Every structure is written in C-alpha cells, then in structure tokens.
Amino acid sequence: MSLEICLSFVVTFIISLILVPIVSKVSKKLGIIAHTNKRTIHKGIIARTGGYAIYASFLIGTMIFLKTDIQINSILIGGFIVFLTGFYDDIHDLSPKFKMLGQIIAALVVIVYGGISLKGFIIPFLPSSFSHVIAIIITIGWIVGISNAVNLIDGLDGLCGGISIIVLVTISLTSLTYGRTDISSLSLLLAGAIGGFLVYNFHPASVFLGDCGALFIGYMIAVISLLGFGYKSSSFFTLGAPIVVLMVPIMDTLIAIIRRKVHHKSFSEADKNHLHHKLMFSLELGQTKSVLILYVVTILFSLCSYIYLYDKIAATILFLTLMLLFEVFVEATNMIDRKYKPVLTIMNIFIKSEYLPSIKDTKPYRRIVERAKKKYAVIALIVIAIIFSLVFAFNKQNSTPTHKPVQTVEYKEADNETELMSDIYNQLKTAIERNNKPDIRQDVAAYFLADYFTLSNKKENQIGGIHYFYSDKKDDFTAYAKNGYYKNANTFIKNQTDLPEVIHYDIISNQDSYKALSGLEDYSYYDVRIKITFADVNPILNVEEYTTTVTLIEKNQRFSVVAMEE
Structure with a gap:
C-alpha cells in the first residue's frame, strides 16, 4: 500500500x-x-x-x-x-x-x-x-x-x-x-x-x-x-464479493422484509427485531458487546471474500459455516417468527432436546423414525461428503485454465522511438537472447512506462505502451488511459507544446508479486518498481520524477503488463 x-x-x-x-x-x-x-x-x-x-x-x-x-x-x-x-x-x-x-x-x-x-x-x-x-x-x-x-x-x-x-x-x-x-x-x-x-x-x-x-x-x-x-469484471468480483462482505446488513434487511411481510406490516414501520436488537435485548449483551460481536461477524465474512482470492475451498467452507450459524441465531431469537425454525427442528431429530422444536408426532413420522432411526446419521454424513466433493470438484475444475491461452506478446518498437526507448529496446533484445528473465521483465516494464508517459512522439488518439499490455485486457487499459493520463493528451499533441518525455529511469525493485487476476490465478506475477525522470516538469502529473509499480504476468516465458500503480 x-x-x-x-x-x-x-x-x-x-x-x-x-x-x-x-x-x-x-x-x-x-x-x-x-x-x-x-x-x-x-x-x-x-x-x-x-x-x-x-x-x-x-x-x-x-x-x-x-x-x-x-x-x-x-x-x-x-x-x-x-x-x-x-x-x-x-x-x-x-x-x-x-x-x-x-x-x-x-x-x-x-x-x-x-x-x-x-x-x-x-x-x-x-x-x-x-x-x-x-x-x-x-x-x-x-x-x-x-x-x-x-x-x-x-x-x-x-x-x-x-x-x-x-x-x-x-x-x-x-x-x-x-x-x-x-x-x-x-x-x-x-x-x-x-x-x-x-x-x-x-x-x-x-x-x-x-x-x-x-x-x-x-x-x-x-x-x-x-x-x-480488479481489471477483470467477473460475476463474483462484481457483486459476489461485496455481497459476502456486506452479509450482515444485507441479511438483516432481507429478514426485516420477510418479517414484516409475514406479520402484514409496512417495510417502513420501525421495530426492535433487527440483529443488533436481538443481541442487545434477547441475549442481554448490551450495546458495546452487541456492536463488537457484529464487528467480528463482519470481519469473518470479509475474510471469506479475501481468502477466496487464494483458497476457494477454505473460503466456501467458512462462508457456509457462518451462514449456518447465522440461520441458527435467526431461528433461536425468533427474528422472523416464533414458528420459523426449520434448521433447529432438523437438528432436534438427532439431539432430541426438550428445548428445541420437534416435528409433529404423526403416524407417518413415527413409522419413518422407527425404520430409519439409525440411518439418519449415516445419510447426513453421506450428504455432507457429497456436497464437499462437489465443491472440491467445482473449484478444481475452475482452477484448471478454461480461458484462452495468453497470446504471445510481441515486443514491438514504438513508432518514433525516443532515444531512451531505443536503448531500452536494445537491452530487452539482449536479455531475451540470454534468457535473463529478471532483466526481461524490468526492460518490458521500463519500455512500457517510457512509451506510456511520453507524448513527444505520439499522434492524436495514440496510447503508449499498449503493445506490452496483456492482450485480453487492452480494451480496459485503453479506457483507463483515456479517463486518466491521456484524457487531455490530444490538446498537448495538437499544440505541440509541453509534451512530456521520459529521459531516464531507475529500477527500485524487481520481485515476485502477490497479485492475481481473477480466472488467471495459475500464472506467475511480478512487481517492478521504477522511478522515471522527465525532461521537464510533466504538465499532467505536475512532477519531474515519478515512481510507480508495474505488475507483469508470465506465461510461456513471455511477459505482459497487467497493472500499473498510480
């Protein structure tokens, strides 16, 4: 950060x-x-x-x-x-x-x-x-x-x-x-x-x-x-992750809607049956303890979202566990209705507690219990095993690359190269010949930055560094550039005044990255931190020196830029 x-x-x-x-x-x-x-x-x-x-x-x-x-x-x-x-x-x-x-x-x-x-x-x-x-x-x-x-x-x-x-x-x-x-x-x-x-x-x-x-x-x-x-807008990271992180207010709102519908009340009608009220009054925890408990619950749901980036199975297990505990709390505190207790009723089949609700003692139920009493535990274990097997298989399938292979990036020379860009490109060719990966990725990052931030060699509507960006994300990168650094670039290019040009760079660090694009987690990532120097004060950035981190992805011994820290 x-x-x-x-x-x-x-x-x-x-x-x-x-x-x-x-x-x-x-x-x-x-x-x-x-x-x-x-x-x-x-x-x-x-x-x-x-x-x-x-x-x-x-x-x-x-x-x-x-x-x-x-x-x-x-x-x-x-x-x-x-x-x-x-x-x-x-x-x-x-x-x-x-x-x-x-x-x-x-x-x-x-x-x-x-x-x-x-x-x-x-x-x-x-x-x-x-x-x-x-x-x-x-x-x-x-x-x-x-x-x-x-x-x-x-x-x-x-x-x-x-x-x-x-x-x-x-x-x-x-x-x-x-x-x-x-x-x-x-x-x-x-x-x-x-x-x-x-x-x-x-x-x-x-x-x-x-x-x-x-x-x-x-x-x-x-x-x-x-x-x-992230740059990739997937179904999970567009709304899925926020839903998980916001599970406490979302569930409280949904339960309030259902509760008021069941009791034929208006949604705008206030009551004291929200999560925090149940903690405070039904469990007699007081304000401070109730708030701290909901903080902890929110942190756990947030962990689900963050852990999902690295271990989908662990995140799924944690999420399902939290949702089960959440449901038990809702039923135990009568948040929806005193008669709404499906999970507690099912649990009582095995626990047989007088304090928990039980299914009505009908003849069909007695007959089923008498014939399959000892089989319920086995059946439950089989069902749980099947669910976790499906989750494991699903995540394993998702972890196998189903996307198109990364197109081999073409290390192209830009039109009207500056002297610095030409020097970097020659260094890049030498590094490729020697198969020196650390030098390759730092040269790719340096060339990308020099091309991106230099406008002295650009034509109108031309975005620098685009040939070195990850192929499937070039549209996102172009939109990002046009809304940012290149927003007023055409004005400078037309007037041919105060055109920024990168004349020097220093590599600060070149190391493995913990970042990963959704759906491309199996690739190798690297962060190259670079300080670039402009010929004069850059009129867009208002600085003469600028430090940033370029993130690259590697596949088939080729490197592409996937992100740049501002």
Missing part, C-alpha cells in the same frame, strides 16, 4: 475528527436532533447530522488526493443527491417514497453519466440489449438496496460506522491485490472520514450519523463495489 493511500486515510480521519464536534454543536442549536421512536434506544439530546462532517471530510479528501474523471464526477454528483435527500429527511422527515426517488436519481447519474453499472451480465439465448437493460435494473436495485441496508443497521452506537469501515478496508485491500489503487484510495478516503466520526459515535454516542450519513455511506459502498475489485 503506497504512502499516499495511507495518508489519504489519515487526512480525512483528522478532518472528520475536527469537524464532528463543530457540526454537532451547530445541529443542536438548530434543533436538528434525534427523535425517539419504536426503534430508537437513546436518551438525551443528540445531534443527528454527524454524516455532514463525514461528507465534508470526504469531499476535502477527494480534492486533495483524487484525480477527477467522468466516473469520479458522476459518483460525487450522485453522492451529493443522496446526501441532500438524507439531510432533508433528518430535518423534515421525508416520506419513504421521496427518499427512494432521490436514491434512484443518484443511481441513474452514475449509470447514465458515469457509465458505472453491472458489467459482464449476459442472459443466454437473449439479445445483448435485453441483458443490458436487466443489468441496469439490477444496478439501480443494488445501489438503492445497499444504501437502505446500511441505513437500517444504524441502530446502535458505532454499529453502522464500524461495519462500514471494515467493509471499505476489505474493498481497499482486495483492490490493491489487483493493482486498482484508484478504488483503494477512494475506499480509504471514506473509511478515514467515518473513522473520525466513530470516535464520537461509539457508545455512549454524542452524535449520530443521521440519514444523510448512513444513506451516503451505503451509496458509496454500493457504487465503489460496482467499479470492480
């Missing part, structure tokens, strides 16, 4: 730490305080606009650390809409329909203006246009659903803020594994802002998030997850 990314967390944390008490004091004077209802458990006068400090801290952090593009701008505009919707609700109690409308508008902004939506969603045997429409509908549902799920868990001091930080840090770490420093930085900027607020919000809280904070945080987590954790 780069120093700048860590610094972004620290800066927004400190800004939030300073702003929260100021916002809290102003809110109390204006009468913007938390009102009691059936769901609240607080006492006293507490400001409910702590989310304002989080939002302001995050905005300041983005101005300092983030380079804006269309996607970032769309996220910020949508976030502003969600924040205003929640802020108005904190003051005037907006109706659920209007709150939903604000969230839908924000979702449409990031979809239409930012081009952010569920990627790679295809329904077999149907036109791609139909799949695209369904993907947009799912995207809107995802953003609105996660925004409200995060808002619903804001029921105990420090609960929503703490869980959100765990989720954002997990997203940040996973993004770094795939070389996505932009997503990592965005996640930690928000995590730092929430962290400063959490200092005042942990029990006993002196300020609350309010809808402006909870809805904004939920919206940001939903949108960040849609950006994808």
Whole structure:
C-alpha cells in the first residue's frame, strides 16, 4: 500500500475528527436532533447530522488526493443527491417514497453519466440489449438496496460506522491485490472520514450519523463495489464479493422484509427485531458487546471474500459455516417468527432436546423414525461428503485454465522511438537472447512506462505502451488511459507544446508479486518498481520524477503488463 493511500486515510480521519464536534454543536442549536421512536434506544439530546462532517471530510479528501474523471464526477454528483435527500429527511422527515426517488436519481447519474453499472451480465439465448437493460435494473436495485441496508443497521452506537469501515478496508485491500489503487484510495478516503466520526459515535454516542450519513455511506459502498475489485469484471468480483462482505446488513434487511411481510406490516414501520436488537435485548449483551460481536461477524465474512482470492475451498467452507450459524441465531431469537425454525427442528431429530422444536408426532413420522432411526446419521454424513466433493470438484475444475491461452506478446518498437526507448529496446533484445528473465521483465516494464508517459512522439488518439499490455485486457487499459493520463493528451499533441518525455529511469525493485487476476490465478506475477525522470516538469502529473509499480504476468516465458500503480 503506497504512502499516499495511507495518508489519504489519515487526512480525512483528522478532518472528520475536527469537524464532528463543530457540526454537532451547530445541529443542536438548530434543533436538528434525534427523535425517539419504536426503534430508537437513546436518551438525551443528540445531534443527528454527524454524516455532514463525514461528507465534508470526504469531499476535502477527494480534492486533495483524487484525480477527477467522468466516473469520479458522476459518483460525487450522485453522492451529493443522496446526501441532500438524507439531510432533508433528518430535518423534515421525508416520506419513504421521496427518499427512494432521490436514491434512484443518484443511481441513474452514475449509470447514465458515469457509465458505472453491472458489467459482464449476459442472459443466454437473449439479445445483448435485453441483458443490458436487466443489468441496469439490477444496478439501480443494488445501489438503492445497499444504501437502505446500511441505513437500517444504524441502530446502535458505532454499529453502522464500524461495519462500514471494515467493509471499505476489505474493498481497499482486495483492490490493491489487483493493482486498482484508484478504488483503494477512494475506499480509504471514506473509511478515514467515518473513522473520525466513530470516535464520537461509539457508545455512549454524542452524535449520530443521521440519514444523510448512513444513506451516503451505503451509496458509496454500493457504487465503489460496482467499479470492480480488479481489471477483470467477473460475476463474483462484481457483486459476489461485496455481497459476502456486506452479509450482515444485507441479511438483516432481507429478514426485516420477510418479517414484516409475514406479520402484514409496512417495510417502513420501525421495530426492535433487527440483529443488533436481538443481541442487545434477547441475549442481554448490551450495546458495546452487541456492536463488537457484529464487528467480528463482519470481519469473518470479509475474510471469506479475501481468502477466496487464494483458497476457494477454505473460503466456501467458512462462508457456509457462518451462514449456518447465522440461520441458527435467526431461528433461536425468533427474528422472523416464533414458528420459523426449520434448521433447529432438523437438528432436534438427532439431539432430541426438550428445548428445541420437534416435528409433529404423526403416524407417518413415527413409522419413518422407527425404520430409519439409525440411518439418519449415516445419510447426513453421506450428504455432507457429497456436497464437499462437489465443491472440491467445482473449484478444481475452475482452477484448471478454461480461458484462452495468453497470446504471445510481441515486443514491438514504438513508432518514433525516443532515444531512451531505443536503448531500452536494445537491452530487452539482449536479455531475451540470454534468457535473463529478471532483466526481461524490468526492460518490458521500463519500455512500457517510457512509451506510456511520453507524448513527444505520439499522434492524436495514440496510447503508449499498449503493445506490452496483456492482450485480453487492452480494451480496459485503453479506457483507463483515456479517463486518466491521456484524457487531455490530444490538446498537448495538437499544440505541440509541453509534451512530456521520459529521459531516464531507475529500477527500485524487481520481485515476485502477490497479485492475481481473477480466472488467471495459475500464472506467475511480478512487481517492478521504477522511478522515471522527465525532461521537464510533466504538465499532467505536475512532477519531474515519478515512481510507480508495474505488475507483469508470465506465461510461456513471455511477459505482459497487467497493472500499473498510480
């Protein structure tokens, strides 16, 4: 993790730490305080606009650390809409329909203006246009659903803020594994802002998030997850990983929907049957212990997502175990209904406890039990063995490369090579002749950077270094470049002024990498850290020297670039 990314967390944390008490004091004077209802458990006068400090801290952090593009701008505009919707609700109690409308508008902004939506969603045997429409509908549902799920868990001091930080840090770490420093930085900027607020919000809280904070945080987590954790947008890493990480608020929301449906109540009607309420009241654990337990549960689900990168079987086993324990808790605490206890009923067939529910003592049941009483354990073991065998076989099959073989990269000389690029290319040819792999990969990385950051030899719409990028990801790389470094490149090229040119480089390190692209885990990866020097101050980067890490993939003794750290 780069120093700048860590610094972004620290800066927004400190800004939030300073702003929260100021916002809290102003809110109390204006009468913007938390009102009691059936769901609240607080006492006293507490400001409910702590989310304002989080939002302001995050905005300041983005101005300092983030380079804006269309996607970032769309996220910020949508976030502003969600924040205003929640802020108005904190003051005037907006109706659920209007709150939903604000969230839908924000979702449409990031979809239409930012081009952010569920990627790679295809329904077999149907036109791609139909799949695209369904993907947009799912995207809107995802953003609105996660925004409200995060808002619903804001029921105990420090609960929503703490869980959100765990989720954002997990997203940040996973993004770094795939070389996505932009997503990592965005996640930690928000995590730092929430962290400063959490200092005042942990029990006993002196300020609350309010809808402006909870809805904004939920919206940001939903949108960040849609950006994808890596260059490859697969079904798992687009929504699967965020679903696992956000399992606590998602399950709490789904259970609330089912519970209120079963009891014929409106979804917007507050109650005290959420996860945190059950821990606090049914198990009599109190606020602090209840919150800490849910922190631990969130961390375990986050581990499932992260471990999946390296060991799919272990992650699957951990996830299924956690879900089973989760279901047992739901049934034991009557979160849905007193009669809903399927797992506990099945367990009692073997345990035979008077404290657990049992199947009605009917004649068919007695006959089955009498004939197969001793066989249940054997059958259960066989079923479990079959399930784990299928999981193992499935993961083994997935671990076998089903993708196209990596096309052999062609080490081409760029048009109008600079003197430095020509020198690097000659070194690369010598390294290939000697089959010196460390030198090959550092020369490939150096040539890629020299070509990518040099504009003095470029024509309009030409992206440097593209011949050295991994073949199946060239489209993603081109889009990334056009939204970043090459966004205003044509202006410089047309004017032929202040054209950046790399004139020198230094290899800082050349080592194995822990990163891996989803679906390409069997390949070898390497990180080459390089410092490049420009002829003059680069007008795009505003620096004369620039240090970055290039990640390369190796297959069939050839190297391709797959990621570059900003």
